[in-house]
Amino acid sequence: MARKIFLLLLALMLMLSVLGCTPEESPQEQLRVASLGSPVNLNPLFIRDNFSFEVVSLVHASLITFNNETLEVEPSLVKEWSVEDEGRTYVLNFNDNAKWTDGTPLTAEDAAFTLRVICHPDFTGYQYALFFNAITGSQDYHSNHNSPLADGSIEGIEVIDENTLKISLDRQMAPFLTYLNFFPLPAHIFGDVPVAEMEAHDYSRNPEVTAGPYILNQWVTDEYLYFVSNPDFFLGQPEIDEIYFRIIPNQEAQLIELINGDLDLIPTAVKLEDVEELEKNPNIKIYSNLRLVYDYLGFNMHNPESPLYNKEVRQALSMVLDREALVRDILLDYGRVAYGPLTPLHFPFDENFQAYFVDKQKALELLKDAGYDEGFELRLILNAGNEVRENAALMFKEAAEAIGVEVTIQTLEWQAYMEAAMQGDFDVIISGQGSDPDPDLTFNWHSQSPLNELGYVNEEVDSLIEEAAVALEQAERTMLYREAQEMIVDDAPMVWLYYREAVHGASDRLMNFKPHPNNVFYQVHLWKFK
Amino acid sequence: MRSFLTKRMIQTLVVLVGVSLITFFMMNLAPGDPFMMDPEMRMNPEAVARWKELRQLDRPLHEQYYSWLVNLLKGDFGISLIHNRPVLELITERLPATLLLTGTSLLVALLFAVPLGILSAVKQGTFLDKWISFFTLCGVSLPNFWLGMLLILLFAYHLNWLPASSLRTVGVAASFYDYIKHLILPVVVLSTGSAAYYIRYIRAGILEVIGQDYILTARAKGLKESTVLFRHILRNSMIPVVTVVSLSLPFLFTGAMVTEYVFSWPGMGRWIIMATLSRDYPSVLAVNVIVAALVVLCNLGADLLYAYFDPRIKYR
Amino acid sequence: MRMPVLQVKELTAIFDSNTPEAVKAVDRVSFSIWPGEVVGLVGESGSGKTVTALSILNLLSHKKGKIERGEIIYKGVDILSLPEKKVRELRGNEMAIIFQEPLTSLNPVLNVGRQITEVISTHSRISRRESWEKAVGLLRRAGISDAEKRMKAYPHQLSGGMRQRVVISMALACSPGLLIADEPTTALDVTIQAQILDYLRKVMEKGRMSMLFVSHDLGVIGEMCDRVMVMYAGRILETGTTMEIFKTPLHPYTRALIEVSKNISVPGKKLPVVTGSVPDLSNLPMGCKFHPRCPQVRKVCREAEPPLKSTGSTNLKGRVCQVRCWNYTKI
Numbered sequence A: 001m002a003r004k005i006f007l008l009l010l011a012l013m014l015m016l017s018v019l020g021c022t023p024e025e026s027p028q029e030q031l032r033v034a035s036l037g038s039p040v041n042l043n044p045l046f047i048r049d050n051f052s053f054e055v056v057s058l059v060h061a062s063l064i065t066f067n068n069e070t071l072e073v074e075p076s077l078v079k080e081w082s083v084e085d086e087g088r089t090y091v092l093n094f095n096d097n098a099k100w101t102d103g104t105p106l107t108a109e110d111a112a113f114t115l116r117v118i119c120h121p122d123f124t125g126y127q128y129a130l131f132f133n134a135i136t137g138s139q140d141y142h143s144n145h146n147s148p149l150a151d152g153s154i155e156g157i158e159v160i161d162e163n164t165l166k167i168s169l170d171r172q173m174a175p176f177l178t179y180l181n182f183f184p185l186p187a188h189i190f191g192d193v194p195v196a197e198m199e200a201h202d203y204s205r206n207p208e209v210t211a212g213p214y215i216l217n218q219w220v221t222d223e224y225l226y227f228v229s230n231p232d233f234f235l236g237q238p239e240i241d242e243i244y245f246r247i248i249p250n251q252e253a254q255l256i257e258l259i260n261g262d263l264d265l266i267p268t269a270v271k272l273e274d275v276e277e278l279e280k281n282p283n284i285k286i287y288s289n290l291r292l293v294y295d296y297l298g299f300n301m302h303n304p305e306s307p308l309y310n311k312e313v314r315q316a317l318s319m320v321l322d323r324e325a326l327v328r329d330i331l332l333d334y335g336r337v338a339y340g341p342l343t344p345l346h347f348p349f350d351e352n353f354q355a356y357f358v359d360k361q362k363a364l365e366l367l368k369d370a371g372y373d374e375g376f377e378l379r380l381i382l383n384a385g386n387e388v389r390e391n392a393a394l395m396f397k398e399a400a401e402a403i404g405v406e407v408t409i410q411t412l413e414w415q416a417y418m419e420a421a422m423q424g425d426f427d428v429i430i431s432g433q434g435s436d437p438d439p440d441l442t443f444n445w446h447s448q449s450p451l452n453e454l455g456y457v458n459e460e461v462d463s464l465i466e467e468a469a470v471a472l473e474q475a476e477r478t479m480l481y482r483e484a485q486e487m488i489v490d491d492a493p494m495v496w497l498y499y500r501e502a503v504h505g506a507s508d509r510l511m512n513f514k515p516h517p518n519n520v521f522y523q524v525h526l527w528k529f530k
Numbered sequence B: 001m002r003s004f005l006t007k008r009m010i011q012t013l014v015v016l017v018g019v020s021l022i023t024f025f026m027m028n029l030a031p032g033d034p035f036m037m038d039p040e041m042r043m044n045p046e047a048v049a050r051w052k053e054l055r056q057l058d059r060p061l062h063e064q065y066y067s068w069l070v071n072l073l074k075g076d077f078g079i080s081l082i083h084n085r086p087v088l089e090l091i092t093e094r095l096p097a098t099l100l101l102t103g104t105s106l107l108v109a110l111l112f113a114v115p116l117g118i119l120s121a122v123k124q125g126t127f128l129d130k131w132i133s134f135f136t137l138c139g140v141s142l143p144n145f146w147l148g149m150l151l152i153l154l155f156a157y158h159l160n161w162l163p164a165s166s167l168r169t170v171g172v173a174a175s176f177y178d179y180i181k182h183l184i185l186p187v188v189v190l191s192t193g194s195a196a197y198y199i200r201y202i203r204a205g206i207l208e209v210i211g212q213d214y215i216l217t218a219r220a221k222g223l224k225e226s227t228v229l230f231r232h233i234l235r236n237s238m239i240p241v242v243t244v245v246s247l248s249l250p251f252l253f254t255g256a257m258v259t260e261y262v263f264s265w266p267g268m269g270r271w272i273i274m275a276t277l278s279r280d281y282p283s284v285l286a287v288n289v290i291v292a293a294l295v296v297l298c299n300l301g302a303d304l305l306y307a308y309f310d311p312r313i314k315y316r
Numbered sequence C: 001m002r003m004p005v006l007q008v009k010e011l012t013a014i015f016d017s018n019t020p021e022a023v024k025a026v027d028r029v030s031f032s033i034w035p036g037e038v039v040g041l042v043g044e045s046g047s048g049k050t051v052t053a054l055s056i057l058n059l060l061s062h063k064k065g066k067i068e069r070g071e072i073i074y075k076g077v078d079i080l081s082l083p084e085k086k087v088r089e090l091r092g093n094e095m096a097i098i099f100q101e102p103l104t105s106l107n108p109v110l111n112v113g114r115q116i117t118e119v120i121s122t123h124s125r126i127s128r129r130e131s132w133e134k135a136v137g138l139l140r141r142a143g144i145s146d147a148e149k150r151m152k153a154y155p156h157q158l159s160g161g162m163r164q165r166v167v168i169s170m171a172l173a174c175s176p177g178l179l180i181a182d183e184p185t186t187a188l189d190v191t192i193q194a195q196i197l198d199y200l201r202k203v204m205e206k207g208r209m210s211m212l213f214v215s216h217d218l219g220v221i222g223e224m225c226d227r228v229m230v231m232y233a234g235r236i237l238e239t240g241t242t243m244e245i246f247k248t249p250l251h252p253y254t255r256a257l258i259e260v261s262k263n264i265s266v267p268g269k270k271l272p273v274v275t276g277s278v279p280d281l282s283n284l285p286m287g288c289k290f291h292p293r294c295p296q297v298r299k300v301c302r303e304a305e306p307p308l309k310s311t312g313s314t315n316l317k318g319r320v321c322q323v324r325c326w327n328y329t330k331i
Ligand SMILES: Nc1ncnc2c1ncn2[C@@H]1O[C@H](COP(=O)(O)OP(=O)(O)OP(=O)(O)O)[C@@H](O)[C@H]1O
Pocket: C015, C016, C023, C025, C043, C044, C045, C046, C047, C048, C049, C050, C051, C052, C063, C064, C065, C216, C281
């Protein structure tokens, strides 16, 4: 008996020692990237979640891209373009060596086909219908096309030759070029697939014919996606041969694997409180950059009975929260205070524009002027699980109390929060607002925009935004947007809180990684290992 | 026996329909819908409407439920609203990883719980019993999340002996050792809790039997302690054990949500959480119905086992 | 001269030995049982009969009790100093016990045959077949019809009487030298009780076995026993032949018991209690333990406990009669 136990212990120890000392050498040309969640769909037209959005640029190529620092439009599949007819016509010149992975050339027809899909009545993807209804004939196609396929033609979309696409618009539209950062679908694969069936098409899970820098080789459910470099990528075969996109929902585990050398890159998801520790590690490099998103504390302006309907009240409430302290203490300076709707990455951004500083006296006066010096109560909602927002809510509650406003904080589960947000069931909401690479303010601030949830209405702002949207000169647009910003900020529809930086952790061997506001794999074909 | 089984089958059907009804309407009444995933992804309301129409989500709830039921009877669990793929496919993709984890954990838990439970009952009141009780108390009260994080910190970070996530190392050839290495920590977490739980049941069950007169009789017959234990005590203590084990079987299927999250295990639990949060109605419905079916089946199995272990129990 | 089969010397058994509530359930009890003899042990509920019985088999530890001191000498060997293995060889084989409640003393999940044959196969090297046949024979002799079939029955399928026959068959399976019957008929109704007692008597007639017959029913004791010991609060108060005890009971407690059993002469009835309440073992009075209930109590009874004194009348077989009372003891 004792002998048996002894042998068993021996075996156990042997096993442990075998397990204990097997550090795997990661092959040189293999990049392992972490993601908190799994992508669900690799058809670029039907993406609704961030995780799919992150990987999609690995396998697909877009018509244009944005510079990671200036957000200026950069050539990609479209190698050059010209704007004619006072901004109503765009002539796009395609790179002539772009090829689908099955060898078929990627041509202007693929782009035209993709635009037809987007304008098709059965199309259910994200945003596009909002973007492309300026194309001549697109609205007609959208309402009257009666084949389930994306066939036929749209008047304003003209394939001049294999490499040239001409797009004509009904009206001028300054941001139009930026709308062209879509990923074309292979027309020879989807030509006879009804648009209504595209989302559920096998391509979404298994995109065999693509044109991006990498090719999806294996998708192991909820575990990883394995990509190999595309030898025929039109910008040249990527330096790194293989990419593992690993799904690791546990942030601490991601960090440990990065430290242990089992991961090479954690995009976006590094926790602020871990940064200091990581920076001491000689094998790890920390990157950070601003994104096109800011968090805000929005006032519900739908209800004329509410004190928040009153501009002075909103202004007063804009003067209580110490946003500098918020950025310093909660964001640990990985971010900056937001003062208005134009983000620092946008060309009209004004470095010197600042508004509303903590001024209790002034706030009280404003409340008194508005007849609310008795104080009132507000219900603030926010989503559960976002520590920074939770802290901001608490700070606001405390600050508002000082001017006699009682804030009740309600933290809601995501779906309940979203529903409350959509139905306007709140007084104050903490949320985030994203913008496009173009500074266009239409979606968030035009009174007619379906996305204007707070109920902000200012006709002067509307007309400024409309004017800016068709202005062709950047200088003119800058002026108009700054003017609109002043007005919006004066109306105090929200307290702009902060732009939060995305913090990325990478192995110091990884070179050429450039953090980008909305593309994790920006110029991935140039990445390499030291 | 036959009429007993028919009765149970009818009960099962009623339970399943009930569960599916409740889930279906609760899901639909709960706030949110599959389109509220990310506010930064701004959807065109018209496209959303068309999307719902294509999936027949615009029809009245009772019609939706009816057609779901009809499809289910044909063995079709429907199409996931998020993944756009058959729910059954999504389940079969994730089930092996989950069963590997939960099954191993159950085995390991029983492997430890049975001898320790017996030992602590037989040695009731001794030092050993007190240590085992202490351990079970820890095991029961330590949250899996906490224990998992602790083990990761210790074994993956400080010692760097074991991996912190997933079920295999990517980019190297699959090996048995590699799987074992990845299994150790999550299995320890999962089996600690359940082993502690089983130990308590086994111990209590045995203690109850040990005090019975017939055990004294068995000893008075001059039987060896081991014979008394295995022939007289254990069989009589099996019923509570069968009960707890069979109650935990359905959760082999749903996986261990917290542990799967902590160890980034690509299993059912994580998917179920995601499906629930994103209001993927067909997936959540399928899971609920399958779990309900498993619960009912395991109960039936437990009842049949009772009759096997205890001749006094008869079903008619 | 012949040796007693069993000698119990100064047996003291305690419960909860580590707590202040520790009780002495049996206090310095000594007695002997001679070959072929049936000795009755009578007393109220809680007087220590079962504890005494279990101590003889050294099974008290399984009831959380402990033998504090004393000797249990079976056929000349002190079993308390034997290793457990040797004691196991005696249990069920040389010394067997029948418990009061036949339902709970049978394992509900094993069939009757299994429970009988396991005693046989534990103590003798015979084949399955043989032990099976032996068990069938035992059941048949115990008065069970179609014994073959009953072998496969589970306890819950049998009537109370049949169960007790099974228990007795189990106890007799290895033809023990000493049978301890702890209230074997208390749980049964009158007719069954009579049949069982009949059977036990028949077994005794062969004369090779001795029996310690525990009961609180003096009527039954009178029918069964050669000699009687009266127990009270863990002590023996009086011993004597059945005849003597019934004819000339000495101790006031014995007299009260007999008085009561005459009044209610229905055998099998619960012992109608003697006036006064059963003593609390953890809080026994000074002096004679019976004095609070004694009609003839004197001052000395409250102060000192009387010793167990031989009454001088030694019966034919040379066994002493004893009584523990100041009335019969010179101070
Ligand atoms: N398991 C036990 N734990 C603690 N004390 C016990 C235990 N068993 C018996 N005792 C004590 O020993 C005393 C004698 O018990 P015993 O079972 O021997 O009585 P008895 O004479 O057999 O009574 P009955 O006629 O009810 O069977 C009881 O009064 C009780 O105080």
